[in-house]
Each structure stands twice: as structure tokens, then as C-alpha cells.
Amino acid sequence: MPRKQTKVIVTRKLPAPVEKRMAELFDVELNSSDVAMTTDQLADAASRCDVLVPTVTDKIDGRVLARAGDNLRLIAQFGAGVDNIDVQSAVSRGITVTNTPGVLTEDTADMTLALMLAVPRRLVDGVKAIEDGRFSGWTPTWMLGRRIHGKRLGIIGMGRIGQAVARRARAFGLQVHYHNRKPVLPQIAEKLEATYWESLDQMLSRMDIVSVNCPHTPATYHLLNSRRLKLMKRDAYLVNTSRGEVIDETALVRAIEAGDIAGAGLDVYEREPEMHPRLRELPNVVLLPHMGSATLESRIDMGEKVIINIKTFVDGHRPPDRVLPAML
């Protein structure tokens, strides 16, 4: 099919240069209101387009896919994570799924480090003290946090983002440990001086900071449950810039309230934009609104990846960022 006749529906507002390029290339329907679509609206979109461009806020499940038209051939996710899409159902209906890996790695790793510093060093407490006019001068014992340098970092999920976190962590003098489905290549492990733990339980009990950098899949849902949170050291911190579902949020709130762990830095939640109501009341947490990849550069690069995936597909080739159920 000629590109210009390819009907592309984009579910959310994308950066202006991305929308402009899409409009030049395809018969595109944009969402200038940026209001997230309902299930009915998504199903309607899926029934009318050749290519659907969803984001993390759109649940493309069996119900939506069942109502898709025969014309829907490609779901080109704007995002690295695809846990909002029932990839298995899509692929079994002959629909190709793509994502945008690689281009948001460095920004997400930066935000992970920002949280790893912010929680133990009480960055937000300090900002609030200034805002509230509570800074009455330096004292030897005020605003004491915990040192980062020399501590042990345990990374759960040593993919692109996990490795980017490890590179940064080395510069901060952290010792890198990781748990992954399998060890990384020896040359990568050597460069990062990273220690592999086959047993997540054993790693958790020895780390000072734990960072979640694995995708949300059925295998990682509630990977950090109440039992595992209890394995962590009482003075350890937990950081999550991946997906909320990897941590049992209620168990996390209880663990922090009970003093089982020292605090947490979270960018993602189990039921976004909702979060456990007591999370906001805890003093030793830093909470961000899912902004790990929120730079203009990342979002434009993600848009460009979406465009390349669509163009390649429409031209009859295999798109570069195809996602297969076996990869999840």
C-alpha cells in the first residue's frame, strides 16, 4: 500500500516535529486533545486504521483486538515497554507489533540515578526545608542522609537500561551487582565489574540500594512481593523507574511503614496515575510522575523510531523493532 494512503491513528499527542513528519508521510489521525482514549474509542480506532500508534496509557487487550478490522496490520508502540499490549493475541491475529527501544535508555538511567541520590541524600527534604523557611543555618547534625559511595547496588534486569544505570553507578563509586535471566557477556560484566546473582533472594539480602530495571511481564509481576521486601536490609533503599507492577505496592508501603527498608524512589506505579494513598504520606520516599524518558530528545527519537517502523513495514520489509511473544 502506498504510504500516503496508509491510515495511521495516533492515540496521544506527540511532539510537534513527529506529528508534522507523520502528516507528511501518512494519512494520519492525531489526538490534539491528548485525552487518553477509552476502550471503546481504542476499539473504534483499531477498526478503522491500518496502523495504530498507542502508548503506555492505552490498554490494547483481547477485547480491543477482537474488534480490530482486517486492515489493522501494525501496532507501532510509542514506548519501549509493551506490557499494555496483548502481544500474543496481536501476533496470532497476524498483527505485527513494534516498540522504540534504545533511544530512551540514557535518559531513563539518568532519572534512576537521580532517584538513587535523591532518597538517601534527602534532596526533596532539603528543598522543602528551604521552601518552608526552615533553614536557619548549618548545623553538624541537620539533614543527615546516607552515603552512596562504596555501597552495593543490586540491579534487577541487566538489559540496556540496567547496563546504563551500572555505568553511571560505577562513576559514583557504587559496587555493581545484578540479577537477570542470564548473565551478561563476560566483556560487559568485566567492564562494569558487575557481579551476577542467579538467586534474586540472595542478592536482595545483601544490597544497600536495589534498582528495578526489568520489563513488566507475567514472570516479573510482583517480583518484589512482601516476602522479598523483607529479605532486604533494613537500611536499604529501593528505586523503580521500570513498571509499577514489578513491585507489590501495598507490600512496599507496609515495608517502609514497618521500617523493613529505609525508603524508596519511584517513578512508576501499579495503577497509574493512581498510587497507594499512604505512599504520599511516607517521609522517606521520593515520588515522580512517570517521567524517566521525559526529555524532548527522547520523545522525538521515539517518534522517529515509530515512523521508521511504520515506513519499513508499509514498504513491505520487516520493521527494525519488531516485538515477538518469545522475547517477553
Ligand code: 8YV
Ligand atoms: C514511555 C516508558 O514514555 O517507553 C517506556 O516503556 O516507560 C515511558 O518512558 C511510555 O511508555 C510511552 O508509551
